[in-house]
Amino acid sequence: MPDLLSAATPGDVLIVGAGPMAQAHAAVLAALGRPFRVAGRGAASAAVFAAAVGVTPGIGPLADQLAALPAPPRIAIIATSAALLPEATRALLGAGARRLLIEKPAALDPVGAAALAADVRVVGAEAFVAYNRRFFAATQAARAMIAEDGGALSVKFDFTEATQRIEALDKDPADLAGWFYGNSTHVVDLAFHLAGAPKRLCGARKGGLVWHPAGAVFTGWGETENGALVSWHANWLAPGRWGVEVMTARRRLVLQPMEQLFVQEQGSFALTQAALDDALDRRFKPGLHAQLAAFLADGADPRLLTLADHAERFAAYAAIRDGLNHS
Numbered sequence: 001m002p003d004l005l006s007a008a009t010p011g012d013v014l015i016v017g018a019g020p021m022a023q024a025h026a027a028v029l030a031a032l033g034r035p036f037r038v039a040g041r042g043a044a045s046a047a048v049f050a051a052a053v054g055v056t057p058g059i060g061p062l063a064d065q066l067a068a069l070p071a072p073p074r075i076a077i078i079a080t081s082a083a084l085l086p087e088a089t090r091a092l093l094g095a096g097a098r099r100l101l102i103e104k105p106a107a108l109d110p111v112g113a114a115a116l117a118a119d120v121r122v123v124g125a126e127a128f129v130a131y132n133r134r135f136f137a138a139t140q141a142a143r144a145m146i147a148e149d150g151g152a153l154s155v156k157f158d159f160t161e162a163t164q165r166i167e168a169l170d171k172d173p174a175d176l177a178g179w180f181y182g183n184s185t186h187v188v189d190l191a192f193h194l195a196g197a198p199k200r201l202c203g204a205r206k207g208g209l210v211w212h213p214a215g216a217v218f219t220g221w222g223e224t225e226n227g228a229l230v231s232w233h234a235n236w237l238a239p240g241r242w243g244v245e246v247m248t249a250r251r252r253l254v255l256q257p258m259e260q261l262f263v264q265e266q267g268s269f270a271l272t273q274a275a276l277d278d279a280l281d282r283r284f285k286p287g288l289h290a291q292l293a294a295f296l297a298d299g300a301d302p303r304l305l306t307l308a309d310h311a312e313r314f315a316a317y318a319a320i321r322d323g324l325n326h327s
Contacts (some may be wrong), residue, residue: 013296014039014069014097016088017079018049018057021103026053028292031284037073038064041080062091072096073282075296077130079103083174086116093123098125101295103186104305109180110314117194117311125297127307130293131189132273132287134303135294137278138261139287142253144247145263146194148278149248152228155195158256159187159218159232160240167211176211181314182249184234188317189305190258194246196226197309198316198326205323207237214321232320242324259286 013029018040030053040057050056058065066073076097077288078088078098086107102118106129109115124268133139146152161184166176175182191297192198203220208313221231234240245257252264254271259281263275280289294301319326 014073018045020080066095086180112309126279129310135287135290137276149250152195154229157191159184171293195228196224200327203323
Protein backbone atom coordinates (compact mmCIF):
# COMPACT_ATOMS: atom_id res chain seq x y z
CA MET A 1 0.00 0.00 0.00
CA PRO A 2 1.63 3.32 -1.01
CA ASP A 3 2.06 6.17 1.40
CA LEU A 4 -0.62 8.81 0.88
CA LEU A 5 -0.34 12.58 0.77
CA SER A 6 0.54 13.85 4.21
CA ALA A 7 -2.34 15.19 6.26
CA ALA A 8 0.03 17.98 7.25
CA THR A 9 0.04 19.35 3.70
CA PRO A 10 -3.48 20.59 2.94
CA GLY A 11 -3.91 22.98 0.06
CA ASP A 12 -5.76 23.90 -3.10
CA VAL A 13 -2.67 23.44 -5.31
CA LEU A 14 -1.14 20.04 -5.99
CA ILE A 15 2.51 19.73 -7.02
CA VAL A 16 3.27 16.46 -8.79
CA GLY A 17 6.93 15.58 -8.43
CA ALA A 18 9.41 15.99 -5.59
CA GLY A 19 12.64 16.88 -7.39
CA PRO A 20 14.53 20.19 -7.56
CA MET A 21 11.99 21.81 -9.89
CA ALA A 22 9.15 20.87 -7.56
CA GLN A 23 11.13 22.39 -4.67
CA ALA A 24 11.48 25.62 -6.64
CA HIS A 25 7.72 25.77 -7.24
CA ALA A 26 7.05 25.04 -3.56
CA ALA A 27 9.30 27.91 -2.46
CA VAL A 28 7.30 30.36 -4.57
CA LEU A 29 3.93 29.00 -3.44
CA ALA A 30 5.00 29.37 0.19
CA ALA A 31 6.08 32.98 -0.45
CA LEU A 32 2.74 33.68 -2.15
CA GLY A 33 0.90 32.25 0.87
CA ARG A 34 -0.72 29.56 -1.28
CA PRO A 35 -1.33 26.20 0.51
CA PHE A 36 -0.23 23.13 -1.43
CA ARG A 37 0.11 19.38 -1.34
CA VAL A 38 2.85 17.34 -2.98
CA ALA A 39 2.62 13.97 -4.73
CA GLY A 40 6.04 12.36 -5.12
CA ARG A 41 7.12 8.91 -6.29
CA GLY A 42 9.92 7.37 -4.26
CA ALA A 43 10.82 7.64 -0.58
CA ALA A 44 14.32 9.00 -1.23
CA SER A 45 13.25 12.06 -3.23
CA ALA A 46 10.34 12.65 -0.84
CA ALA A 47 12.73 12.73 2.12
CA VAL A 48 14.99 15.24 0.37
CA PHE A 49 11.98 17.40 -0.48
CA ALA A 50 10.67 17.27 3.10
CA ALA A 51 14.05 18.27 4.50
CA ALA A 52 14.35 21.20 2.07
CA VAL A 53 10.78 22.49 2.11
CA GLY A 54 9.25 21.27 5.37
CA VAL A 55 6.34 19.55 3.61
CA THR A 56 6.15 15.76 3.36
CA PRO A 57 5.16 14.50 -0.10
CA GLY A 58 3.06 11.43 -0.67
CA ILE A 59 4.78 8.51 -2.36
CA GLY A 60 3.64 5.68 -4.58
CA PRO A 61 1.47 5.50 -7.71
CA LEU A 62 -0.02 8.88 -8.57
CA ALA A 63 -3.46 7.39 -9.23
CA ASP A 64 -3.62 6.01 -5.69
CA GLN A 65 -2.55 9.32 -4.18
CA LEU A 66 -5.15 11.22 -6.19
CA ALA A 67 -7.88 8.79 -5.14
CA ALA A 68 -6.97 9.36 -1.49
CA LEU A 69 -7.34 13.14 -1.62
CA PRO A 70 -10.32 14.56 0.28
CA ALA A 71 -11.32 16.52 -2.85
CA PRO A 72 -10.14 16.53 -6.47
CA PRO A 73 -7.31 19.01 -7.11
CA ARG A 74 -8.54 21.90 -9.26
CA ILE A 75 -5.08 23.38 -9.80
CA ALA A 76 -1.92 21.34 -10.37
CA ILE A 77 1.72 21.94 -11.19
CA ILE A 78 3.35 18.98 -12.93
CA ALA A 79 7.10 18.88 -12.31
CA THR A 80 8.07 15.28 -12.99
CA SER A 81 10.84 14.12 -15.31
CA ALA A 82 10.12 14.93 -18.94
CA ALA A 83 9.31 11.32 -19.86
CA LEU A 84 6.56 11.13 -17.20
CA LEU A 85 4.82 14.45 -17.93
CA PRO A 86 2.09 13.11 -20.27
CA GLU A 87 1.16 10.25 -17.94
CA ALA A 88 0.94 12.56 -14.92
CA THR A 89 -1.10 15.12 -16.86
CA ARG A 90 -3.65 12.53 -17.94
CA ALA A 91 -3.94 11.19 -14.40
CA LEU A 92 -4.72 14.69 -13.15
CA LEU A 93 -7.27 15.31 -15.89
CA GLY A 94 -8.98 12.07 -14.91
CA ALA A 95 -9.00 13.15 -11.26
CA GLY A 96 -10.74 16.43 -12.07
CA ALA A 97 -7.89 18.95 -12.26
CA ARG A 98 -8.89 21.74 -14.61
CA ARG A 99 -6.03 24.29 -14.52
CA LEU A 100 -2.59 22.79 -15.10
CA LEU A 101 0.93 24.16 -15.35
CA ILE A 102 3.07 21.50 -17.02
CA GLU A 103 6.84 21.71 -16.98
CA LYS A 104 8.38 21.86 -20.41
CA PRO A 105 8.24 20.17 -22.82
CA ALA A 106 4.88 18.55 -21.79
CA ALA A 107 5.65 15.71 -24.24
CA LEU A 108 8.79 14.47 -25.96
CA ASP A 109 7.60 14.58 -29.57
CA PRO A 110 5.06 16.41 -31.76
CA VAL A 111 2.59 13.50 -31.83
CA GLY A 112 2.62 13.23 -28.05
CA ALA A 113 2.11 16.97 -27.61
CA ALA A 114 -0.83 17.02 -30.04
CA ALA A 115 -2.48 14.03 -28.32
CA LEU A 116 -2.08 15.59 -24.88
CA ALA A 117 -3.52 18.89 -26.08
CA ALA A 118 -6.51 17.01 -27.51
CA ASP A 119 -7.11 15.29 -24.17
CA VAL A 120 -7.05 18.65 -22.39
CA ARG A 121 -9.50 20.10 -24.89
CA VAL A 122 -11.95 17.19 -24.54
CA VAL A 123 -12.42 17.72 -20.79
CA GLY A 124 -12.46 21.52 -21.06
CA ALA A 125 -9.36 22.06 -18.95
CA GLU A 126 -6.79 24.88 -19.18
CA ALA A 127 -3.19 23.76 -19.55
CA PHE A 128 -0.03 25.83 -19.88
CA VAL A 129 3.59 24.89 -20.50
CA ALA A 130 6.08 26.31 -18.02
CA TYR A 131 8.68 28.22 -20.04
CA ASN A 132 9.86 30.34 -17.13
CA ARG A 133 12.32 32.38 -19.21
CA ARG A 134 9.36 34.26 -20.66
CA PHE A 135 8.99 35.74 -17.16
CA PHE A 136 12.58 36.82 -16.50
CA ALA A 137 12.99 40.47 -15.57
CA ALA A 138 15.41 40.67 -18.51
CA THR A 139 12.74 39.35 -20.85
CA GLN A 140 10.18 41.85 -19.59
CA ALA A 141 12.61 44.72 -20.17
CA ALA A 142 13.39 43.41 -23.66
CA ARG A 143 9.68 43.10 -24.50
CA ALA A 144 9.09 46.69 -23.49
CA MET A 145 11.98 47.95 -25.65
CA ILE A 146 10.86 45.88 -28.65
CA ALA A 147 7.35 47.31 -28.40
CA GLU A 148 8.72 50.84 -27.97
CA ASP A 149 10.84 50.42 -31.12
CA GLY A 150 7.96 49.14 -33.25
CA GLY A 151 8.71 45.42 -33.14
CA ALA A 152 11.54 43.05 -33.94
CA LEU A 153 13.19 43.23 -37.36
CA SER A 154 15.24 40.09 -36.89
CA VAL A 155 16.29 37.61 -34.22
CA LYS A 156 19.06 35.06 -33.87
CA PHE A 157 19.53 32.45 -31.20
CA ASP A 158 22.00 29.83 -30.00
CA PHE A 159 20.92 26.76 -28.04
CA THR A 160 24.37 25.18 -27.69
CA GLU A 161 24.31 22.73 -24.79
CA ALA A 162 27.08 21.98 -22.27
CA THR A 163 27.55 18.41 -23.48
CA GLN A 164 30.09 17.27 -20.89
CA ARG A 165 27.94 18.52 -18.00
CA ILE A 166 24.86 16.79 -19.40
CA GLU A 167 26.71 13.50 -19.84
CA ALA A 168 27.65 13.59 -16.16
CA LEU A 169 24.00 13.80 -15.06
CA ASP A 170 22.08 10.77 -13.84
CA LYS A 171 19.22 11.16 -16.30
CA ASP A 172 16.68 8.80 -17.82
CA PRO A 173 17.87 7.84 -21.36
CA ALA A 174 14.49 8.96 -22.70
CA ASP A 175 15.01 12.41 -21.19
CA LEU A 176 18.50 12.61 -22.72
CA ALA A 177 17.31 11.48 -26.16
CA GLY A 178 14.67 14.21 -26.00
CA TRP A 179 17.04 16.85 -24.61
CA PHE A 180 16.43 19.32 -27.42
CA TYR A 181 12.68 19.28 -26.76
CA GLY A 182 13.05 19.07 -22.99
CA ASN A 183 15.72 21.72 -22.51
CA SER A 184 16.93 23.53 -25.63
CA THR A 185 13.43 24.71 -26.51
CA HIS A 186 13.74 27.17 -23.62
CA VAL A 187 15.83 29.24 -26.03
CA VAL A 188 13.73 28.56 -29.12
CA ASP A 189 10.53 29.46 -27.32
CA LEU A 190 11.97 32.70 -25.98
CA ALA A 191 13.19 33.79 -29.43
CA PHE A 192 9.76 33.30 -30.97
CA HIS A 193 8.05 34.79 -27.92
CA LEU A 194 9.96 38.02 -28.54
CA ALA A 195 9.88 38.12 -32.35
CA GLY A 196 6.64 36.33 -33.25
CA ALA A 197 5.54 32.76 -33.85
CA PRO A 198 7.44 30.82 -36.54
CA LYS A 199 5.96 31.11 -40.03
CA ARG A 200 8.49 29.36 -42.26
CA LEU A 201 11.79 27.72 -41.41
CA CYS A 202 14.60 26.03 -43.27
CA GLY A 203 17.07 24.04 -41.20
CA ALA A 204 20.17 21.87 -41.46
CA ARG A 205 21.79 19.54 -38.97
CA LYS A 206 24.87 17.39 -38.72
CA GLY A 207 26.26 14.71 -36.47
CA GLY A 208 24.86 13.25 -33.30
CA LEU A 209 25.73 12.12 -29.80
CA VAL A 210 25.37 8.71 -28.19
CA TRP A 211 22.70 10.08 -25.88
CA HIS A 212 21.19 12.48 -28.44
CA PRO A 213 21.40 10.77 -31.85
CA ALA A 214 18.97 13.28 -33.37
CA GLY A 215 21.78 15.77 -33.98
CA ALA A 216 24.71 17.75 -32.59
CA VAL A 217 25.13 20.77 -34.91
CA PHE A 218 22.09 22.80 -35.96
CA THR A 219 21.75 25.82 -38.24
CA GLY A 220 18.96 27.47 -40.16
CA TRP A 221 16.92 30.52 -40.99
CA GLY A 222 13.32 31.57 -41.41
CA GLU A 223 10.66 34.19 -40.79
CA THR A 224 8.11 34.84 -38.06
CA GLU A 225 4.44 35.72 -38.39
CA ASN A 226 5.38 39.29 -37.43
CA GLY A 227 7.70 39.53 -40.45
CA ALA A 228 10.97 39.28 -38.49
CA LEU A 229 13.74 37.25 -40.06
CA VAL A 230 15.21 34.56 -37.82
CA SER A 231 18.41 32.49 -37.78
CA TRP A 232 19.95 29.98 -35.41
CA HIS A 233 23.27 28.26 -34.88
CA ALA A 234 23.99 25.70 -32.15
CA ASN A 235 26.96 23.33 -31.90
CA TRP A 236 26.86 20.76 -29.10
CA LEU A 237 30.33 19.51 -30.05
CA ALA A 238 31.99 22.89 -29.42
CA PRO A 239 32.05 25.33 -26.49
CA GLY A 240 29.20 27.81 -26.31
CA ARG A 241 26.17 28.95 -24.35
CA TRP A 242 22.54 29.83 -24.77
CA GLY A 243 21.68 33.26 -26.12
CA VAL A 244 19.05 35.29 -27.94
CA GLU A 245 19.62 38.56 -29.84
CA VAL A 246 16.76 40.72 -31.09
CA MET A 247 17.33 43.57 -33.53
CA THR A 248 14.93 46.51 -33.76
CA ALA A 249 15.13 49.77 -35.72
CA ARG A 250 16.80 51.42 -32.70
CA ARG A 251 18.55 48.72 -30.71
CA ARG A 252 20.24 45.35 -30.57
CA LEU A 253 19.07 43.48 -27.45
CA VAL A 254 21.33 40.69 -26.23
CA LEU A 255 20.13 38.11 -23.71
CA GLN A 256 23.32 36.17 -23.02
CA PRO A 257 23.27 34.98 -20.30
CA MET A 258 19.52 35.01 -20.55
CA GLU A 259 19.04 36.39 -17.05
CA GLN A 260 20.73 39.62 -18.15
CA LEU A 261 20.00 42.17 -20.87
CA PHE A 262 22.65 44.05 -22.83
CA VAL A 263 21.72 46.88 -25.19
CA GLN A 264 23.49 48.37 -28.19
CA GLU A 265 21.96 51.66 -29.34
CA GLN A 266 21.76 52.75 -32.96
CA GLY A 267 24.94 54.68 -33.87
CA SER A 268 27.05 53.13 -31.11
CA PHE A 269 29.32 50.09 -30.81
CA ALA A 270 28.98 49.99 -27.02
CA LEU A 271 27.08 47.14 -25.41
CA THR A 272 25.64 48.32 -22.11
CA GLN A 273 24.06 46.18 -19.43
CA ALA A 274 20.50 47.26 -18.66
CA ALA A 275 19.44 47.89 -15.06
CA LEU A 276 16.75 45.40 -14.05
CA ASP A 277 14.26 45.08 -11.23
CA ASP A 278 15.21 41.43 -10.74
CA ALA A 279 15.01 40.97 -6.97
CA LEU A 280 12.52 38.11 -7.33
CA ASP A 281 14.66 36.43 -9.98
CA ARG A 282 17.55 36.47 -7.53
CA ARG A 283 15.48 35.29 -4.57
CA PHE A 284 13.76 32.41 -6.38
CA LYS A 285 14.50 30.34 -9.45
CA PRO A 286 14.50 33.06 -12.13
CA GLY A 287 11.13 33.75 -13.68
CA LEU A 288 9.25 31.35 -11.42
CA HIS A 289 7.63 33.88 -9.09
CA ALA A 290 6.15 35.93 -11.95
CA GLN A 291 5.13 32.77 -13.82
CA LEU A 292 3.29 31.25 -10.87
CA ALA A 293 1.64 34.56 -9.99
CA ALA A 294 0.30 34.78 -13.55
CA PHE A 295 -0.82 31.14 -13.56
CA LEU A 296 -2.59 31.35 -10.20
CA ALA A 297 -4.37 34.56 -11.19
CA ASP A 298 -6.61 32.50 -13.51
CA GLY A 299 -6.28 35.17 -16.18
CA ALA A 300 -5.11 35.11 -19.77
CA ASP A 301 -1.62 36.53 -19.28
CA PRO A 302 0.01 36.75 -22.75
CA ARG A 303 3.24 35.41 -21.32
CA LEU A 304 1.60 32.08 -20.49
CA LEU A 305 1.98 29.54 -23.29
CA THR A 306 -1.07 27.33 -23.73
CA LEU A 307 -0.52 23.65 -24.35
CA ALA A 308 -2.55 24.01 -27.56
CA ASP A 309 -0.20 26.69 -28.92
CA HIS A 310 2.81 24.69 -27.75
CA ALA A 311 1.56 21.61 -29.61
CA GLU A 312 1.15 23.67 -32.79
CA ARG A 313 4.73 24.91 -32.50
CA PHE A 314 6.14 21.43 -32.02
CA ALA A 315 6.33 20.96 -35.80
CA ALA A 316 8.59 24.02 -35.98
CA TYR A 317 10.72 22.66 -33.13
CA ALA A 318 11.03 19.36 -34.98
CA ALA A 319 12.15 21.21 -38.12
CA ILE A 320 14.89 22.98 -36.18
CA ARG A 321 16.07 19.79 -34.49
CA ASP A 322 15.87 17.55 -37.56
CA GLY A 323 17.08 20.06 -40.18
CA LEU A 324 13.80 20.19 -42.11
CA ASN A 325 11.70 22.80 -43.87
CA HIS A 326 8.57 24.06 -42.11
CA SER A 327 5.82 26.39 -43.25
